[in-house]
Amino acid sequence: MTSQKTAIFWAILAAGLYALNAPVSKLLLEEVPPTMMAALLYLGAGIGLAVVRLVQRMTGRGKKEAPLTKKDMPHTVGMVVLDIAAPIFLMVGLTMTTAANASLLNNFEIVATAVIALFIFREAISRRLWLAIVLVTISSAILSVEDVTSFTFSYGSIFVLLACVCWGLENNCTRMISHKDPLEIVVIKGFGSGLGSLVLAFFLGENALPLVYGVCTLLLGFVAYGLSIFFYIYAKRYLGAAKTSAYYALAPFMATALSLVIFREKPSISFFIALLIMAVGTYFASTDNAEEK
Numbered sequence: 001m002t003s004q005k006t007a008i009f010w011a012i013l014a015a016g017l018y019a020l021n022a023p024v025s026k027l028l029l030e031e032v033p034p035t036m037m038a039a040l041l042y043l044g045a046g047i048g049l050a051v052v053r054l055v056q057r058m059t060g061r062g063k064k065e066a067p068l069t070k071k072d073m074p075h076t077v078g079m080v081v082l083d084i085a086a087p088i089f090l091m092v093g094l095t096m097t098t099a100a101n102a103s104l105l106n107n108f109e110i111v112a113t114a115v116i117a118l119f120i121f122r123e124a125i126s127r128r129l130w131l132a133i134v135l136v137t138i139s140s141a142i143l144s145v146e147d148v149t150s151f152t153f154s155y156g157s158i159f160v161l162l163a164c165v166c167w168g169l170e171n172n173c174t175r176m177i178s179h180k181d182p183l184e185i186v187v188i189k190g191f192g193s194g195l196g197s198l199v200l201a202f203f204l205g206e207n208a209l210p211l212v213y214g215v216c217t218l219l220l221g222f223v224a225y226g227l228s229i230f231f232y233i234y235a236k237r238y239l240g241a242a243k244t245s246a247y248y249a250l251a252p253f254m255a256t257a258l259s260l261v262i263f264r265e266k267p268s269i270s271f272f273i274a275l276l277i278m279a280v281g282t283y284f285a286s287t288d289n290a291e292e293k
Contacts, residue, residue: 046190
């Protein structure tokens with residue numbers, strides 16, 4: 001019982017740490033260019049978890065896992081490439097929309113992951129998950145419309161949605177190698193995607209960066225991506241995928257609340273309508289046990 005309560009704590013902590021991503025990134029984007037931001041976030045995660053792996057090996061606490069092989073190369077490369085594109089889209093989107101809006105729209109990843117799994121991997125979708133997909137899509141559409149009278153869409157929201165589609169594809173790639181060492185996967189993801197984005201950032205001329213902001217971005221990547229994933233994996237081993245996902249689904253709502261406090265944003269009525277619909281949709285998605293039935 002104690003270990004289960006501890007695991008619940010780790011799952012909620014994982015959600016809370018990831019919730020820091022959008023609002024703190026929004027603050028750092030005032031000084032850090034978007035592509036460089038994406039690069040440093042993933043490098044921070046990669047470096048941080050590489051240190052965690054080293055400590056585990058030195059102390060003998062690390063559980064022996066199956067390593068990645070040549071057979072896993074296509075899905076590993078796909079994962080890295082998509083993780084280069086996704087955070088760049090998100091950071092660009094954050095420069096054009098509010099952090100609260102971007103945080104809520106992150107839930108569209110649920111839709112992208114499920115629909116891609118259906119069409120590419122022929123994975124069955126339960127009625128409950130279909131309902132969640134419809135609700136999250138409606139909420140995302142409301143959040144993306146900038147002017148209801150002329151029905152114009154927010155460019156910032158579109159970039160965030162593109163990030164979600166990339167992460168949806170990436171989730172399906174990662175799913176194919178999920179039976180392998182999770183820490184190895186995250187370290188490869190961090191260094192591969194981080195270095196790829198870094199090359200792109202230099203190519204785009206994003207090389208001027210105050211040292212203090214660079215260090216802060218690396219730390220944010222370690223905490224919001226690295227530690228968050230580490231605690232999520234730990235919690236999942238005790239709670240199972242369904243329960244852990246349910247707790248982790250709190251992250252976008254924590255991020256939204258944090259954004260409203262930090263930026264003193266005054267959301268519109270349509271935002272609160274979208275928030276309510278998104279909450280119901282996320283509940284149905286996070287409590288869907290189709291795979292366990």
